[in-house]
Amino acid sequence: MSNHEPLNRITDRIQSREQLQELSPKGVWDSSLTAAINSLSFNTPTADAAVDKAMIALKAGLHLCNDSLDESHAYSQEIEDDSTGGYWHGLMHRMEGDYSNANYWFSRAGAHLSQASIQSRVSDYLRSDVDLEELPSGAVREALLAIRDGQIWLPQILTGAIAAQESGQEKEETRPVLQMIQQIELAELLAFTITAATKEEQMI
Structure with a gap:
């Protein structure tokens, strides 16, 4: 093995x-x-x-x-x-x-090296797979627009959006979008961490 x-x-x-x-x-x-x-x-x-x-x-x-x-x-x-x-x-x-x-x-943590790839993937997802104009207006949609149009990944923006979603004051239509963005963030940070721990090329 x-x-x-x-x-x-x-x-x-x-x-x-x-x-x-x-x-x-x-x-x-x-x-x-x-x-x-x-x-x-x-x-x-x-x-x-x-x-x-x-x-x-x-x-x-x-x-x-x-x-x-x-x-x-x-x-x-x-x-x-x-x-x-x-x-x-x-x-x-x-x-x-x-x-x-x-x-x-x-x-x-500061400006982490994984954040460029996170921003790129999340922005592509929001531009290609999500019609933000069709989502209910509110704090989550505003945060998603800021993320889509942003130049750098700021995890604090996603934190605010998730806090708004979990407060019960936002429509459920935005939840799966936030879950997908969370998934991208976790996957990119995990890939970076695996590379750092193994000293090899990305494995996942």
């Missing part, structure tokens, strides 16, 4: 989800993945602190993609001074509904 086969099995299982992740998950999606993620190791000890932090961030990210917020939080707290760890930390708090704390961690 290669060092990366356990990781491949985990990511394949996560990608097999037929439904988009909820904006505010209420429980772990597949509890059988918890131990597999926790035991993930490439058996290549390194003196490179960046790689070590990336491995911790990878576990934080995989747990979050499995809706395991507490497990994800435990790992991201170990690398609070790391940009990728801070980004996963912010995403966890957003998904638990602690929006101000989420934005705090996004600010701590």
